[in-house]
Amino acid sequence: MQPEATLNQLKASLGDGQLPPSYGVYFKNTLVALCHALEDHILQSCSSIPEQKPLVLVTFQQGKWYLQEADRYYDIAQCSSDVVIAAMPESGFADHKTGQLENVSLVHLDSRDSLINEWNLIILAPDYAAMVLCHELSPEEYRADSQPRVDTERKFYGLWTFDRSLVEKSASILIERIRPYNPTLADKLHSSQEKIAHLPPAVPADLTGVVSRIVNYLQTSQQQLVTITRQTRELVELEGQALKINRNLAANKLQAFLRMAQRVDERDPNNPLASLQVSALSETMGQILDLPTLKLRRLRLAGLLFRIGLAQAPSEIFSQRANQLNETHSSFWKNRAILGAQLLGTMPELAPIQQIVLHHLEHWDGSGTPDGLKGEEISIEARILGLVAYFQDLTQPRGDRPAYSLGEALDKCLAYSGTRFDPALVESLSTIIRLAEIGLMQLPNRPSQLPSVWLEEATKPSQSPMRS
Incomplete structure (x- = not known):
């Protein structure tokens, strides 16, 4: 950690150099949880x-x-007196409506400034103060076997606290670090800080709710880590079973993955053929777009494995609509692509498939997850998989929502053309569905090649076709 880091400066300003008990090393997903709670x-x-x-x-x-x-x-800006956001110039704020608000000030960080390695949230109000201060580990500070493979595995030195004196010291430090970029803004922020400090004593805010949210967020974050561990343990067990049939280690692991994905579908009473149908329609889309054979193979396999992150999902994930899930289950659902990718990441041979699964929830306009990729930054396979997965899910019932017809599901996709989905791909899907509706083609219910590990007796396509 650099000496000028806000965290280091705070520690140096304390008489005994002691930081709060919350100081430690945090995974990125835990920091997201902490910041969201505040x-x-x-x-x-x-x-x-x-x-x-x-x-x-x-x-x-x-x-x-x-x-x-x-x-x-x-x-947040609507509920704040002033908001200052420091980030890299390419962060996108200058063009976003948030950056245009009168009470929002943007600070475009220099790539040589160590602030680009920090993640800080400082809140000063008359009746409470709170903050999260963090600094990312340098590559040298990771052990050789613990270098982050995906974004959520990044680690940060950090702390969180409601101690007003610590928050005020940190605010002063951060304001001074902003001063070289905008001296006028720094003076204004110091004045605002002083004004808040000299307001008549306010009744302390009831922070019971925010503390409860922090606990819930941290529990959810921990649950996701536990989930990954459980999934890996199950994978090892399935791998051992496959080893009796085939001595090829890579084949064994792939078979274990496929069987795990099939079990996810078996747990979903409303959509027991999701993986088969998504794989099949994705492959058809790829064929229409004349994708190379290698990309078609990867797309077909990604379609079979895209739900593997739900292997340990609570049953509510399969029986309720997304907007009906509680906070814990909703977080699980939103992070399904990340969980699946982390699991697939244990098999280096599946790296291309892992990337397709990881990014199939990215959006054409950049508003998706987990990396906010935009347009053609998203691979063609991930764009196809994301569109087809959304379409297929709409053709099956979910919670109290009945299944949409092919035309109704397509209309939902068309509504997101240019925002969530690639307009050209939505047009290609539209062509396929219109042909199916007039009887000139039949939507496939399984890919052209189905691995033998996918047990035929467990999945019968006639049970749950896409609704026409």
């Missing part, structure tokens, strides 16, 4: 009285800014 409190305690609104200082480590977070900060 941000949620801003939104839920939003006041219409200007003097009661908090000052919010936030810095984001080097990396692509996610549009869904930018939208979140648009709402």
Whole structure:
């Protein structure tokens, strides 16, 4: 950690150099949980009285800014007196509506500034103060066997606290680090900080709710890590079973993955053939687009494995609509692509498939997850898989939602053309569905090649066709 790091400067400013008990090393997904918990409190305690609104200082480590977070900060700004966001120039804020708000100030960090390695959220309000301070580990600080393979495995030194004196010291440090970029803004922020500090004593805010949210978020974060461990353990067990049939280690692991994916479908009473149908329609899309044979093979396999991240999912994931899930289950659902990719990452031979699964929830306009990729930054295979998976799910019932007809499901996809989905791919899917509706072709229910490990007796295509 660099000496000028906000975290280091805070430690040096303390007489005994002791940081709060929360100081430690955090995974990125835990930091997301902590920041969301504090941000949620801003939104839920939003006041219409200007003097009661908090000052919010936030810095984001080097990396692509996610549009869904930018939208979140648009709402946070409505409940704050001032919001300062420090990030790399290519973060996207300058063009986003959040960056145009009068009470939002953008600081475009220099790539040589160590602030690009920090992730800080500081909130100063008359009745409470809170913060998350973090600094990413350098490549040298990771053990050789623990280098992050995916974004959520990145680690940060960090702490979180409601101690006002610590929050105020950190705010002063961060404001001074912003000063070289905008001296006028730094002076304004110091004045705002002083104004808040000298307001008449306010009744301390009830932080029971935010503490509860932090606990829930951390439990959810931990549950996801436990889930990955359980999935890996199950994979080892399935691998051992496959080893009796085939001595090829790679083949054994692939068979274990395929069997695990099949078990996910078996747990879904409303959509027991999802993987088969998504693989088949994705392959058909790829053929129409004249993709090379290698890409077609990868797309076909990714379609069979795209739900593997739900191997340990609660039953509610399969019986309820996304907007009906509680916080824990909703987080599990939103992170399904990441969980699946982490599992597939244990087999290096499947690296291309892992990337397709990891990015199939990215959106054409950059508002998707997990990396906020935009347009053709998303591989053609991931774009196809994301569109087909969404379409296929709509053709089956989910919770209290009945199955949509092919035409109705297509209309839903068309509504997201150019935002969530690649317009050219939506057009290709439209051609296929229109041909199917007039009887000139039949939608495939299984890919052209089905691995033998996918047990025929467990999946009968006639049971649950895509609704016409």
